[in-house]
Amino acid sequence: MKKLGLFLAIIMLIVSSACALQAEEMKELTWGGDSEGGFPYMFPNPQNTDELIGFEVDIVEALAEQMGRKPVYVNNAWENLIPGLNRKLYDISINGLEVTPEHKDVVNFSIPYYKTYLQLAVRKNDNSIKTLEDCKGKKVGTLKESFAQELLEEVGDIDIRTYNVEANTYEDLANGRLDAAFFDHPIALYSAGFNPEIKFVGPEVGELEYAIAIRKEDKELLTEVNKAIVALRDSGKLREIYDRWNLWTPTMAAEFNDYSPSKIEASRYNEWAEAHRPHLTFAKRLDRYKDALPAFGRAAIVTMQVSITAMILAITLGLTLAITRVFAPKWVASIATLYIEVVRGTPVLIQLFFIFYGLPSIGVKFSPFWAGAIGLGLNYAAYEAEIYRSGLFAIPRTQWESALALGMTRWQAMREVILPQAVRVVIPPITNDFISLLKDSSLVSIITMVDLTKAYGQISATYYDYFGPGIIVAIIYLLLGLPFVRFARYTEKRLAAVDKDGKYGHRENIYRSSTRYI
Amino acid sequence: MNIENKPLIVVENLCKGFEDGEVLKNVSFTIREGDLASIIGPSGCGKSTFLRCLNCLELLDSGSISIAGVTVSRRPGQVPDEKMLDIAHEIRSEVGMVFQSYNLFPHKTIIENIMLAPMVVKKQGKDEAYELAMKLLDKVGLKGFASKYPSTLSGGQGQRAAIARALAMNPRVMLYDEPTSALDPELVGEVLQVMKDLDAEGMTQIIVTHEMKFARDASDYIIFMDNGEIVEYDDGDILFTTPKSERTKAFLRHFVNTGVA
Ligand SMILES: Nc1ncnc2c1ncn2[C@@H]1O[C@H](COP(=O)(O)OP(=O)(O)OP(=O)(O)O)[C@@H](O)[C@H]1O
Ligand SMILES: [Mg+2]
Numbered sequence: 106m107k108k109l110g111l112f113l114a115i116i117m118l119i120v121s122s123a124c125a126l127q128a129e130e131m132k133e134l135t136w137g138g139d140s141e142g143g144f145p146y147m148f149p150n151p152q153n154t155d156e157l158i159g160f161e162v163d164i165v166e167a168l169a170e171q172m173g174r175k176p177v178y179v180n181n182a183w184e185n186l187i188p189g190l191n192r193k194l195y196d197i198s199i200n201g202l203e204v205t206p207e208h209k210d211v212v213n214f215s216i217p218y219y220k221t222y223l224q225l226a227v228r229k230n231d232n233s234i235k236t237l238e239d240c241k242g243k244k245v246g247t248l249k250e251s252f253a254q255e256l257l258e259e260v261g262d263i264d265i266r267t268y269n270v271e272a273n274t275y276e277d278l279a280n281g282r283l284d285a286a287f288f289d290h291p292i293a294l295y296s297a298g299f300n301p302e303i304k305f306v307g308p309e310v311g312e313l314e315y316a317i318a319i320r321k322e323d324k325e326l327l328t329e330v331n332k333a334i335v336a337l338r339d340s341g342k343l344r345e346i347y348d349r350w351n352l353w354t355p356t357m358a359a360e361f362n363d364y365s366p367s368k369i370e371a372s373r374y375n376e377w378a379e380a381h382r383p384h385l386t387f388a389k390r391l392d393r394y395k396d397a398l399p400a401f402g403r404a405a406i407v408t409m410q411v412s413i414t415a416m417i418l419a420i421t422l423g424l425t426l427a428i429t430r431v432f433a434p435k436w437v438a439s440i441a442t443l444y445i446e447v448v449r450g451t452p453v454l455i456q457l458f459f460i461f462y463g464l465p466s467i468g469v470k471f472s473p474f475w476a477g478a479i480g481l482g483l484n485y486a487a488y489e490a491e492i493y494r495s496g497l498f499a500i501p502r503t504q505w506e507s508a509l510a511l512g513m514t515r516w517q518a519m520r521e522v523i524l525p526q527a528v529r530v531v532i533p534p535i536t537n538d539f540i541s542l543l544k545d546s547s548l549v550s551i552i553t554m555v556d557l558t559k560a561y562g563q564i565s566a567t568y569y570d571y572f573g574p575g576i577i578v579a580i581i582y583l584l585l586g587l588p589f590v591r592f593a594r595y596t597e598k599r600l601a602a603v604d605k606d607g608k609y610g611h612r613e614n615i616y617r618s619s620t621r622y623i
Numbered sequence: 624m625n626i627e628n629k630p631l632i633v634v635e636n637l638c639k640g641f642e643d644g645e646v647l648k649n650v651s652f653t654i655r656e657g658d659l660a661s662i663i664g665p666s667g668c669g670k671s672t673f674l675r676c677l678n679c680l681e682l683l684d685s686g687s688i689s690i691a692g693v694t695v696s697r698r699p700g701q702v703p704d705e706k707m708l709d710i711a712h713e714i715r716s717e718v719g720m721v722f723q724s725y726n727l728f729p730h731k732t733i734i735e736n737i738m739l740a741p742m743v744v745k746k747q748g749k750d751e752a753y754e755l756a757m758k759l760l761d762k763v764g765l766k767g768f769a770s771k772y773p774s775t776l777s778g779g780q781g782q783r784a785a786i787a788r789a790l791a792m793n794p795r796v797m798l799y800d801e802p803t804s805a806l807d808p809e810l811v812g813e814v815l816q817v818m819k820d821l822d823a824e825g826m827t828q829i830i831v832t833h834e835m836k837f838a839r840d841a842s843d844y845i846i847f848m849d850n851g852e853i854v855e856y857d858d859g860d861i862l863f864t865t866p867k868s869e870r871t872k873a874f875l876r877h878f879v880n881t882g883v884a
Contacts, residue, residue: 506680507726507785511740512716512792521743526730 134174136165137195139183140555141562143271144295144377145350146201149567151380151393154400160291160350160373161199164218167342168317171333181553185462187212190318192465194553196326198318201289203252213323214316215330218343219352220360222309223253224293226286228278229304234285236307243284246274253287256311270571271296279303289313291352298351299378309356349373394573397564401574404560405581411477411556412546416539418482423489430494441490448487454548456480461552477549485542489535496531497523529596536593540586557581628655631796631827632677637686638699639669639676646672648851649686654796657825659818661838661859664848665874670831673848674798677829678718679711691717691795716744719789723801725781727773727788734760734769737788744792752791759787763817779810786817796827803834815841835878839863847871 138147140157147159157178169176179195186198190212204214227234234240241262247253249267257265266283268274275297277283288296290309297303317334319327337343338361347353348367351374358364429441448456457480460471471479500523508518550559561578565571632654639647646669654660662670675681677688679695682703687696695710697703727736737756741747747755760766763783773781782802789797799818803811815837818828822841832838838845839859846856847868854868866872 501726503722503724503726504728507720507722507728510678510680510715510718510720511789512712512744513740514712517743521739522728526728529730 131173131175133177134165134169134172134197135177135179135195137179137181137186137189137198138162138165138200139186140180141559141566142183142200143292143566145291145352145374149400149563151567152396154397154564154567158373160219160346160352161201163346163349164337164343165199167337167346168330168333171336171342172329179553180555182551185551185553187318188462189553190320192462193320196319196323197330199315201315202318204314204316208318211321212318213321213327214318215327216334217314217316218334219315219347220356221290221313221315221352221354222356223256223287223311223313224290224305225307225310226275226278226288226293226297226303226305227284228281229302231284234306237287237310240285240287244282245285245287246277246283247287248274248289248292251289252311252313253289257287270566272571275300275303290354294351294374295377298374299381345369351375390570390573393568393570394577397568397574397577400560400564401557401577401581404555404557405585407554408543408546408556408558409585411474411481411549411554412539412543414474414478415481415485415546416542418478419485419489419538419542420535422482422486424493426486426490427493427497430490431497445487445490448484453481453484453545454551456484457548457552473549473553476552477546477554481542481546481549484545485538488538492531492534492538493527496527499530500526529599533593533597536589536596540589540593543586543589544582628657630654631656631658631691632829633687633689634677635687637673637676637688638684639672639681640684646851647676650851650853652846652853652856654827654829656827657822658843659822659828659830659841660844660846660856661842662829662831662846662848663833663835663838663874664854668848669851670848671800674720674800674829674831678720678798679714680720682707682711688714690714693717716792717795719792719794719797721782721785721789721797721799721802723804725773725778725785725805727776727781727785729773732770732772733765733776733784736773736784737791740788741791755791756787759790760784762790762820763787764813777810778806779813782806782814783817786814786821790821796829797821799828799830799832801831801833803832835863847874849874 138157138161140147140149142148142159142161145159146161147157150156150158165176177195179189181189181194181198183200186200186202187208189195190198198212199218202208202214204217208214225234225237225240234243237256237260240257240260242264244264244266245257246266246268247257248271249269254265254267257263266274266277271288271292274283274286274288278286278297279300279302286293286297286303293305298305317330319330334343344353344361344363347357348369349372351371353367426441426445430438430445433441457477460480461473461476464470504522504526505518508522509515513521546556547558550556550562555563557578561574565574568574630653632652634650634652637647637650637652638645650673662673664670672681676683677690679688683695683697685697685699685701687694689695693710693713695707695714697707727733728739731739734753734756737759738749738752741752741755742749757766757769760769763786765780765783765787768776768780768784773784776784782805786797786802802818803814806814811834815834818830819841821828830838830842842859844856845859845862847854847862847866847870849870854870855862855866857867862871863875866875
């Protein structure tokens, strides 16, 4: 029996190493995108929020197949896609990246895989607006800091309202808060193409080209990608993708010089339109939220992991800093003080960006998890240090003196009398700090981690709904923090019971100065 | 008072100052084993500082202090070295100190307060420390309060517990800095009684106090301090009835006028 087990184990070892070999043969193509990049570019599948779909996802998959590589997705915030590329988080980046002069300065672009334009949309019953010119004196919504905004500004005299979330723009258009909406055609199509209250008007405006970004030094990869794009175009594979997503437009027909009618159904678009026609019933919404719960659950675990790791770091480093400040010689102490002041005086967001994107340029590279945990940990350490320090000073000097007067050494007095009391004093504020760390951990979403906040963005963008998921994610944050809130209250109460004497309050730096000679 | 007893504490030319100036100026003073000395004097004259120098909570600036054969001495301007600090520590373990605000450890019960130093400093076993602590609690009349926390005790009880805590280290001398000043008048007596009992047992004690009646009745002699100097010291009755110095007279007159003594 034992021998059989051994035999099986050996077989399995051989099989698994063979598999590993096979996997190794297929080179990876890592690609960066933003899962919140938006529809129809890339977005989580509403039916299964773990799956990323979108016409650009289809393109990458076709591209990788053409190149004989295995596509591996790396998530990053859209505005950081290009920095992330140069930081070597991935080989290529694709996510509606426009070929602009600023971009071209820092990365190379493949030949464009898609070309589109800006689309004006108005209410169904509104016949007063047919072109951009007609928008003068009217309220027009568009994406913040976009090419569309620039064009609107050029026309002049338009009351421009900028939005971060396109869904909100079309909602405002439908309910009359706006007179028109002006967006990239794919966004317009997927936001309102199926909305019976809204119609598209006017000619194609402007010209937008999307291409794949590749690091300047990767010249060979650029050639390889360009070859693959051409091959996909010539074999009709790209067109198939655009047909499926209903993105084959006259512009594209001219670009690919292919005026034949579509042979396949716009299946992806139809699914989307079906799911997003306005006025979902409440029950259907609830059903969706239920589908999203596992994704929220996993994100909550990430949030907890980052927060707890960061807190352990903060508590340890904070204690070191506090002890340094209180006991070390003045000049060493002043280094700790400087650290604390610098960290507390700069935004944690900058610190995270610096650690994740800045440090690699001097060769220090952390995974997103460790960058997040270390960033938050270093930041909170400064606050913890101050809590410890005030905890030490909250213990009256007379306690220190009576311990010494009983013949204890400095170390014995610290260990037996001061620290046990200081710990009681600092537990409530440290617990409170952990609760705010839990909330601040939402910042790691900007360095590519899918924590609760990121999950909220993804799921909301998917469902076109920021309301329900917002409430869900708020409840999860509250539930995560609740045990700690209770614990802080409990310790505060206990502390209040012990310190009825209320003779606390500190005098100068007693641990350094007046007991130096003791 | 017992003339034959040998000196236990000898202080010579003790000087101590802080940033804002000299506090103790060339204080010299001797106390014999088993004596009870009271220190009186106006506020701010340096009484507390003197006590704190005696047990080296403040290191003297210059002069010498000798307690039970252990001597710490310092020349003016001498930088304290490890050896001096070790001696200071040794002196602290020979001297028990009781503070005005008792300073019990609030996170420990009364019995734990008393057991702590013997266990930590003298490495006594738990049972041994417990037995000693119970004996001392009995002596100060707090047997029933062993497992209470300091915050639940009255002032007089707290101060008696603090005395028991100091006694647990088996000190050669006990110093008290205004042990009854923070107490309600009706609680003062129980604390003074403990000191009288200790005196009867032959403990050497120095008490900074404003309790003039106690000082006069119980002390072997009284030290009058003013402006950082010992102005005079003498038997209680003599000092109160026929003080030699004008400063002593003025101070005592003040007390008679305000009706404290
Ligand atoms: N740690 C210290 N640092 C600076 N100055 C001090 C310190 N301790 C005492 N002093 C000063 O030394 C002088 C004597 O103080 P001390 O406490 O010894 O007086 P005291 O006789 O005990 O007075 P009281 O009757 O009010 O307790 C005061 O002027 C006081 O301000
Ligand atoms: Mg005093």
